[in-house]
Structure formats: structure tokens, C-alpha cells
Amino acid sequence: MNIDVEGSINSGQVFLWNKCGDTWHGINGQDVLAVGRSGRVRSYRGIRTDFFRRRDDMGRILESISRDGRVRRAAGRYPGLRILDQDPFQCLISFIISSNSNIQKIRSCLAKMTERMGEKVEFEGRMFSLFPDADRIAGATAGEILGCGVGYRARFVRDAARMVRDGRLDIEGIKKKDYHGAMEAVLSVPGVGSKVADCVLLFSLGKLDAFPLDRWMLRILKRYRGRFMPDTKTITKRQYGLLHEELVDYFGPYAGYAQQFLFKMERDDHQKGWL
DNA sequence: CCAAGGCCTGAATG
DNA sequence: ACATTCAGGCCTT
Secondary structure, rough: OOOOOHHHOOOOOOOOOOOOOOOEEEOOOOEEEEEOOOEEEOOOOOOOOOOOOOOHHHHHHHHOOOOOOOOHHHHHHOOOOOOOOHHHHHHHHHHHHOOOOOOHHHHHHHHHHHHHOOEEEEEEOOEOOOOOOHHHHHHHHHHHHHHHHHHHHHHHHHHHHHHHHOOOOHHHHHHHHHHHHHHHHHHHHHHHOHHHHHHHHHOOOOOOOOOOOOHHHHHHOOOOOOOOOOOHHHHHHOHHHHHHHHHHHHOOOHHHHHHHHHHHHHHHHHEEEEE
């Protein structure tokens, strides 16, 4: 089955990708990726990444998550939609910035951060700015980060970077933990609550049972009358955890994929493009 | 453990 | 034009 490159890139997982002609270019941590029509990924550093998670057995995953007509419909509508495997540090900072914000602003903040603080490199005849590493952000002045438009999240961004720089948060080590262990570790970062943590787990740490619950998902889940409770606009951390358990019981170990399909369908049905 | 309020910012709404 | 609201939450009371 072919991967929908554009659809996957524009599904709210990544924010530093741009299309030029037939080719998509994206910043992925200290690397630049290019993806053409063929779907083949080229890397500035020559790394063989599985950015589109081609090794996922979609047949098995689809069978596993198809627990009702709604997911089946969503999955059938976006056969090429994939969860991406992006750089964890960039993902962490991206979703700290995402809180109480929107796609456009997130893109703008991250673009400013990379342009102002990231290393410039040339790749396939073009110039790109890499994502600033933890050292660079940790050592930035308050004004420097604030100037990128992140507002009150500036302190979170800087402190998160310091945790990584000082080794208090070992992102690669977290990959080896299971969902709950990884969740606990990421939750220790300031500015990271359950939703942001689930995004980081799902989009960069390979935890396919992570199921980010934002306002949109809660809205969608309301249609599962009775099965999933919440009638409130916001939920507490405890409610979040309980609901996550129910969702994994229901959708299974690849629940995160169910989330992506449902989320995409909901956004499309409400004409929320991603620019 | 839970509810309520505040928070940077800019685009959208009144 | 100007004020308010709201957006893919989190933290503190």
C-alpha cells in the first residue's frame, strides 16, 4: 500500500516541512529530509531513517484497530496516512509550544527558532536551518526564545532543553521504556501534560499505544455515546489516564493509529486544513 | 483529587 | 477602528 506523503506531513504531527515543486523538505532535528514523488526519503546526513514507518504492518494494524464502523470508515478514507517517526527532541519542543495554540502559530514559532538559532547547512543545492540542539536552546537568553513568539512557554522550552542537556532527561533511553514508563519520564518535563506527552510518545518514541486526547478527540469520542464518558471540555490528569486505559482496551495496542485516522477525518469534515 | 482562573500571542469574530 | 474571543493545555491556587 502506498504512503500518502503529503497527507501524513499535513496531519498535525510535524511543523517544519515545506513543498517545493514535487519535493517535500523537512527539518528533522540535526538532519534535513527530502521526499519526492516516489516517497523515497533522502537525508542530509545520509541517515537511513524509517521516517514514514514503512516497517509497520498496516494490514495487521488496520485489522487490530477496526473495532467499529467509524474507525473503519476513517481508515478506509486515508489508506496512506502514517504515523511519523520524528526527532524526539524537536518533537518535545514542538508540542510544548503547541499547548493552547494552533498550527499556524506553532509553525511560525518553530520556523523562527530554527532560522535564528539553528545551524545553517546546504543540502541538494539549497540552504536549510537545522533545529537548534538542546545545548543551544538551553543557553539561549530569555529574550531570544521569547522573541520567537512562544510567550509564556519560553521558560518551559528553555528548562526542557536544560533537562536534556544536563542528562536529566535521556530521550533515547526513554525509547526502551514501555508506555507508562515513558509517559512518566516525559511528564516530568515542565510544560508537558498528558496530551503533549502522548504526542511525543506517539510521534517520536514509537509508542503506538499512545492516544493524544485533545479537545478534538474528546469531541469525537462523545459520539461513542456511553462507551467513553467525558462530557466535559477539559479533563483532569486522572480522568485522562482512565480514559486512555479504556481506549487501549477497546482499540488495542495500535490505538494511536486509530487516533490519527479519526482525528484526520474529523478535521477534514470540519474543513480545517493545515494551510 | 477536583474545579477555577491565568497565561503570551495573533487571527478571527463582534 | 477597537474589544473580545478563541486556539490541538499546563500550572498554581
